Amino acid sequence: MSEPLRLGIAGLGTVGVGVLKILQKEAAMLTARTGREITVSAVSARNRGKDRGVSLEGYAWEDDPVALAARDDVDIFVELMGGSDGPAKAATEAALKAGKDVITANKAMLAVHGQALAELAENNGRVIRFEAAVAGGIPVVKALTEGLAGNRITRVMGVMNGTCNYILTRMQSSGLPYEDVFQEASDLGYLEADPNLDVGGIDAGHKLALLASIAFGTRVAFDSMELEGIGRITIDDIKAAADMGFRIKLLGVSQMTGRGLEQRMTPCLVPAVSALGQLEGGTNMVVLEGDAVGQIVLRGAGAGEGPTASAVLADVCDIARNIRLPVFGQPASTLTEVTSASSATPAPYYVRLALQDKPGALAKVASVLGEAGVSIHRMRQYDHEDGRAPVLIVTHKTQRSALDLAITGMAGTGVVEGDPVALRIESV
Amino acid sequence: MSEPLRLGIAGLGTVGVGVLKILQKEAAMLTARTGREITVSAVSARNRGKDRGVSLEGYAWEDDPVALAARDDVDIFVELMGGSDGPAKAATEAALKAGKDVITANKAMLAVHGQALAELAENNGRVIRFEAAVAGGIPVVKALTEGLAGNRITRVMGVMNGTCNYILTRMQSSGLPYEDVFQEASDLGYLEADPNLDVGGIDAGHKLALLASIAFGTRVAFDSMELEGIGRITIDDIKAAADMGFRIKLLGVSQMTGRGLEQRMTPCLVPAVSALGQLEGGTNMVVLEGDAVGQIVLRGAGAGEGPTASAVLADVCDIARNIRLPVFGQPASTLTEVTSASSATPAPYYVRLALQDKPGALAKVASVLGEAGVSIHRMRQYDHEDGRAPVLIVTHKTQRSALDLAITGMAGTGVVEGDPVALRIESV
Numbered sequence: 001m002s003e004p005l006r007l008g009i010a011g012l013g014t015v016g017v018g019v020l021k022i023l024q025k026e027a028a029m030l031t032a033r034t035g036r037e038i039t040v041s042a043v044s045a046r047n048r049g050k051d052r053g054v055s056l057e058g059y060a061w062e063d064d065p066v067a068l069a070a071r072d073d074v075d076i077f078v079e080l081m082g083g084s085d086g087p088a089k090a091a092t093e094a095a096l097k098a099g100k101d102v103i104t105a106n107k108a109m110l111a112v113h114g115q116a117l118a119e120l121a122e123n124n125g126r127v128i129r130f131e132a133a134v135a136g137g138i139p140v141v142k143a144l145t146e147g148l149a150g151n152r153i154t155r156v157m158g159v160m161n162g163t164c165n166y167i168l169t170r171m172q173s174s175g176l177p178y179e180d181v182f183q184e185a186s187d188l189g190y191l192e193a194d195p196n197l198d199v200g201g202i203d204a205g206h207k208l209a210l211l212a213s214i215a216f217g218t219r220v221a222f223d224s225m226e227l228e229g230i231g232r233i234t235i236d237d238i239k240a241a242a243d244m245g246f247r248i249k250l251l252g253v254s255q256m257t258g259r260g261l262e263q264r265m266t267p268c269l270v271p272a273v274s275a276l277g278q279l280e281g282g283t284n285m286v287v288l289e290g291d292a293v294g295q296i297v298l299r300g301a302g303a304g305e306g307p308t309a310s311a312v313l314a315d316v317c318d319i320a321r322n323i324r325l326p327v328f329g330q331p332a333s334t335l336t337e338v339t340s341a342s343s344a345t346p347a348p349y350y351v352r353l354a355l356q357d358k359p360g361a362l363a364k365v366a367s368v369l370g371e372a373g374v375s376i377h378r379m380r381q382y383d384h385e386d387g388r389a390p391v392l393i394v395t396h397k398t399q400r401s402a403l404d405l406a407i408t409g410m411a412g413t414g415v416v417e418g419d420p421v422a423l424r425i426e427s428v
Numbered sequence: 429m430s431e432p433l434r435l436g437i438a439g440l441g442t443v444g445v446g447v448l449k450i451l452q453k454e455a456a457m458l459t460a461r462t463g464r465e466i467t468v469s470a471v472s473a474r475n476r477g478k479d480r481g482v483s484l485e486g487y488a489w490e491d492d493p494v495a496l497a498a499r500d501d502v503d504i505f506v507e508l509m510g511g512s513d514g515p516a517k518a519a520t521e522a523a524l525k526a527g528k529d530v531i532t533a534n535k536a537m538l539a540v541h542g543q544a545l546a547e548l549a550e551n552n553g554r555v556i557r558f559e560a561a562v563a564g565g566i567p568v569v570k571a572l573t574e575g576l577a578g579n580r581i582t583r584v585m586g587v588m589n590g591t592c593n594y595i596l597t598r599m600q601s602s603g604l605p606y607e608d609v610f611q612e613a614s615d616l617g618y619l620e621a622d623p624n625l626d627v628g629g630i631d632a633g634h635k636l637a638l639l640a641s642i643a644f645g646t647r648v649a650f651d652s653m654e655l656e657g658i659g660r661i662t663i664d665d666i667k668a669a670a671d672m673g674f675r676i677k678l679l680g681v682s683q684m685t686g687r688g689l690e691q692r693m694t695p696c697l698v699p700a701v702s703a704l705g706q707l708e709g710g711t712n713m714v715v716l717e718g719d720a721v722g723q724i725v726l727r728g729a730g731a732g733e734g735p736t737a738s739a740v741l742a743d744v745c746d747i748a749r750n751i752r753l754p755v756f757g758q759p760a761s762t763l764t765e766v767t768s769a770s771s772a773t774p775a776p777y778y779v780r781l782a783l784q785d786k787p788g789a790l791a792k793v794a795s796v797l798g799e800a801g802v803s804i805h806r807m808r809q810y811d812h813e814d815g816r817a818p819v820l821i822v823t824h825k826t827q828r829s830a831l832d833l834a835i836t837g838m839a840g841t842g843v844v845e846g847d848p849v850a851l852r853i854e855s856v
Contacts, residue, residue, distance in 0.1 A: 022578055022720060032645065032758050033577050131575070137721035139575025146574075146751070147559070147567025149461050150450055150741025217460065275703070275727070292450060293565035293738035297727040299703070310721035313578020323574070323751050330460050 004037040005320045006073055008100075010065035010091055011080030012045035012052055015105055015132065018309030019078065020054045030313070034320035041073040069095035076101045076319055078312065084108035089117075092128075096120045103315040105132035105308060108197075111206035114213065114220035118332035128327045129315035134207045135160050135284040137307025138300040139314060144214050144288055145329040151290025153215035155255040157428065161204035162282030162302040163190045164230050164250040169280050172242065177235045190282070200229035201250055205265040208252035211286070212263055213328045216256050217335055220328070224340035225263040233267055237421055240352055240392050241269050244378070247277040251426055260339035268426040269350050275299070276428050287428065344400050347427065348377060351393040351403070353410065353420035357384050361415035365391065368413060372406035374398045388417055394425065432465040433748045434501055436528075438493035438519055439508030440473035440480055443533055443560065446737030447506065448482045458741070462748035469501040497523035504529045504747055506740065512536035517545075524548045524556075531743040533560035533736060536625075539634035542641065542648035546760035556755045557743035562635045563588050563712040565735025566728040567742060572642050572716055573757040579718025581643040583683040585856065589632035590710030590730040591618045592658050592678040597708045600670065605663045618710070628657035629678055633693040636680035639714070640691055641756045644684050645763055648756070652768035653691040661695055665849055668780055668820050669697050672806070675705040679854055688767035696854040697778050703727070704856050715856065772828050775855065776805060779821040779831070781838065781848035785812045789843035793819065796841060800834035802826045816845055822853065 007023075009016055023030070023040060030038050042060035044067075062068035069077045069091040077095035079102060081088045088109050095102050102121065104110070110117065110130055121128045131141045135158065144153070159165050163185055170181045182199065185191055190198075197203045209222040230250050241248050246269040254263045270276045275297050279285045284302030289295050301307035328335060355361050362381060369376060378394040395403065403422055410416040435451075437444055451458070451468060458466050470488035472495075490496035497505045497519040505523035507530060509516045516537050523530050530549065532538070538545065538558055549556045559569045563586065572581070587593050591613055598609045610627065613619055618626075625631045637650040658678050669676050674697040682691045698704045703725050707713045712730030717723050729735035756763060783789050790809060797804060806822040823831065831850055838844040 018720070026578070026580065029580065030578070032762060035759075138724060139571050142570060142575045143567050146746060146749075147570050147742050148738065149745035150454070150458070150738050152454065152457065275706075278703075278706075290738060292446070292734040292741070294729045294735055296566060297725075299725040299727075301722045304722075306720040307722055310576065310578050310718060313720070314575050317577035318574060321574075321751075321753060323749075325749060331463075334460060 008074035018305035065091035107206035118327035132311035136302040212254040368409040436502035446733035493519035507532040535634035546755035560739035564730040586714040640682040796837040
């Protein structure tokens with residue numbers, strides 16, 4: 001039996017408490033599986049006195065996570081505080097410099113500082129593991145980095161923010177507008193302190209950026225991601241998409257193209273009958289496509305105490321078992337600087353617009369689309385209400401730029417009211 | 429850069445050729461990811477002269493896989509011959525004794541000799557990796573052993589024989605009887621040389637036994653698995669199950685109960701709307717349930733050149749990256765001898781029977797069920813044809829033994845023709 005593996009845990013929120021519970025309850029099982037005793041030397045959090053429903057007896061307490069990270073009796077610094085900068089980053093750097101391995105659930109920190117932190121870790125012969133940062137309990141970092149290591153990855157897709165998926169599927173099932181369901185989600189405690197991290201797509205975008213780095217051997221490039229939240233999705237769009245056989249999802253897509261790396265986290269339509277289309281509530285799904293393996297779909301809880309703690313423990317067990325890989329699967333120094341694709345791969349689009357009740361109105365819209373080179377696959381005009389008729393269009397595959405040209409042109413026709421909505425239909 | 433990692437590959441069928449293609453095409457990528465050059469020293473197969481569509485230039489040839497396994501210039505013996513005994517087992521043992529690691533796609537060999545081979549490997553400080561043996565390209569061995577290492581696994585389920593799933597979903601979509609679709613599958617080359625390995629559930633059972641060993645820390649116990657193939661599934665059952673909102677799947681279920689380890693590979697009904705119910709054609713799905721993570725679902729191709737080669741390469745990359753675990757996740761000497769549950773966990777059952785057109789017939793059947801303690805959740809009687817009426821019953825949760833008692837009792841009523849069909853409805 002080797003020496004015990006000693007953890008220092010900073011951040012005792014839901015996830016930190018979940019990790020402690022498993023370590024306390026399943027010590028024997030973890031030792032049987034890893035061949036090492038796993039212990040906790042010290043913990044740190046903002047409020048020492050708070051009752052967290054788990055005993056902290058026997059653990060040293062540190063007010064300062066940076067001090068915790070550098071303790072002599074800590075082998076792995078477990079960072080569960082969150083935040084891209086501030087104490088999380090300072091403590092992570094301190095840990096690496098002091099020769100500790102790091103396990104983190106912090107997608108924001110890695111999406112922004114991943115390259116620098118990976119270089120720091122690897123220069124110090126240390127690892128950073130982050131299974132808990134992406135898609136909660138789904139072991140997707142491992143599946144991609146190790147399980148599909150023999151593949152040239154062709155595309156990574158995912159629904160990776162449970163709150164957004166809850167809101168969208170709840171709108172679908174209840175018929176309630178976005179604002180009402182947003183409030184429900186808020187009342188249920190599903191939203192981050194800054195809700196824009198969720199509904200703005202930022203949190204999910206962070207996760208996609210990390211997966212893209214592993215998949216394509218590129219430096220994390222969150223800044224160059226096309227990012228759009230779900231705040232503009234109306235109940236009308238949810239219903240209209242359903243009428244056409246689709247569901248709207250906040251879908252991340254990353255693929256390497258001849259034009260560079262494409263990374264999008266945007267609301268997309270997917271077929272209602274597809275695995276992604278059927279994903280309900282807070283569940284996450286990641287789709288990995290490789291040249292040899294074809295398509296692998298992974299589904300599971302994307303958040304919560306148990307699932308996220310499960311991911312943290314997987315990383316702990318890996319280190320206990322001496323599984324040590326470069327942070328993003330290959331040495332940070334060999335990751336290439338990303339060239340971002342300047343345009344998205346052509347796709348069919350869904351367009352919804354309000355047409356005025358005038359003779360020849362539909363012909364004018366169709367003509368503008370045709371002039372922009374956008375051809376129509378399916379079109380539906382509904383009954384007029386208050387002198388306006390909702391029109392739904394599904395285009396054939398087109399460049400987004402051509403569609404934007406057409407939409408700009410529609411304003412000049414004098415028959416379209418307000419701004420048309422255009423959403424990509426992703427082939428899944 | 430470390431020394432090259434040198435492979436010896438025995439078996440150049442579909443999978444072996446797929447592995448060679450990736451090694452030849454993606455050498456640079458694999459080295460970037462693992463930090464080692466991966467080379468092939470020697471190969472072995474039954475027919476040296478056969479054109480396999482891949483160059484064997486530069487590889488030594490061995491007629492005898494045992495000789496290949498022990499070569500000085502081989503670090504990993506890759507066993508892709510198949511068969512539980514014979515050359516595959518002899519060569520695997522020779523490799524381990526000669527201090528080589530082993531990678532195999534051979535579920536039959538491990539299901540039968542897994543414990544002995546794992547002990548041999550671990551006594552020699554070697555690993556046996558078998559990602560390709562279970563569910564093709566899905567990295568499920570890794571997900572279970574490593575990704576969910578922090579969980580007490582509560583249940584493992586899976587549709588892991590693509591041929592059976594093809595036959596069952598094709599019956600559903602075409603309305604053709606079992607015999608016709610079996611012939612189609614045979615004509616398409618989907619069946620093993622001994623078709624009973626597929627349709628008898630043996631191949632899928634082997635896979636489930638390996639996952640159960642990892643999940644529950646028990647010695648592989650294929651012999652104690654409840655095993656039933658799909659040969660008795662009629663098109664009437666497929667249609668009747670669909671009428672009641674179900675699909676029939678050859679479903680593996682393994683769970684640890686207070687009564688011991690339950691392992692079943694049997695035709696079961698699952699809700700048509702569930703992920704398992706919607707699994708079409710040759711695709712595989714594995715469901716892993718853990719106390720912390722909840723339910724994780726993995727879907728992907730269960731067979732074929734690319735997917736299976738992908739799994740073999742994952743194991744090669746793991747060894748190149750010095751990822752070395754006990755064969756079944758914990759040392760073979762610590763795996764416990766399994767106590768098999770003598771009965772399956774109670775479940776609802778689907779029962780189909782043919783009722784004679786006599787007054788009070790249905791009452792007699794209902795009464796026999798009631799006397800056996802089986803209560804009825806839903807029942808449908810259809811129109812009589814030729815003096816017999818098909819009756820479908822969905823029971824409430826019951827012991828299989830109680831249901832068997834009722835079915836035996838039905839024979840004595842004089843109103844039931846032939847043998848009733850009873851299939852478990854698995855809660856997924």
